[in-house]
Amino acid sequence: MGVDVSNASEFTLTIPPTVLERERHRDRQTRGRRETYPVFAGVTLSKAMVADLEQGKPVTAKRQDVRLESALFAADVVDLETAKVLFEANDLVRPTFQSV
Numbered sequence: 001m002g003v004d005v006s007n008a009s010e011f012t013l014t015i016p017p018t019v020l021e022r023e024r025h026r027d028r029q030t031r032g033r034r035e036t037y038p039v040f041a042g043v044t045l046s047k048a049m050v051a052d053l054e055q056g057k058p059v060t061a062k063r064q065d066v067r068l069e070s071a072l073f074a075a076d077v078v079d080l081e082t083a084k085v086l087f088e089a090n091d092l093v094r095p096t097f098q099s100v
Contacts, residue, residue: 013043013061020045020053 023037023045037045043061045053052059077087 013040013063014058015039015043015045015049015053015061016058017053017056020050 019039020037023034023039027033035047035050037050039045042063045059049059073087073089073091075089076085078085
């Protein structure tokens with residue numbers, strides 16, 4: 001997932017097609033089948049979004065910073081050029097992350 005934080009009051013998530021495959025794999029493991037997929041920060045992949053992802057197109061969703069108030073990073077976020085750890089796993093995502 002990509003995040004654009006150029007606007008101070010909201011952010012834009014870019015969701016790649018690989019997310020859909022991961023969600024469908026989760027369905028296979030639980031022997032279920034969903035038509036919509038909640039993924040992150042209140043974003044739910046609708047049928048239209050799923051159709052775009054099936055065609056290999058990334059989709060975007062805009063969200064307010066308030067949706068991240070209790071979100072955690074699932075893994076370390078590392079700057080690949082410098083190898084510096086920007087955020088550690090289980091750190092809270094804060095609206096001030098834009099300054100990194």
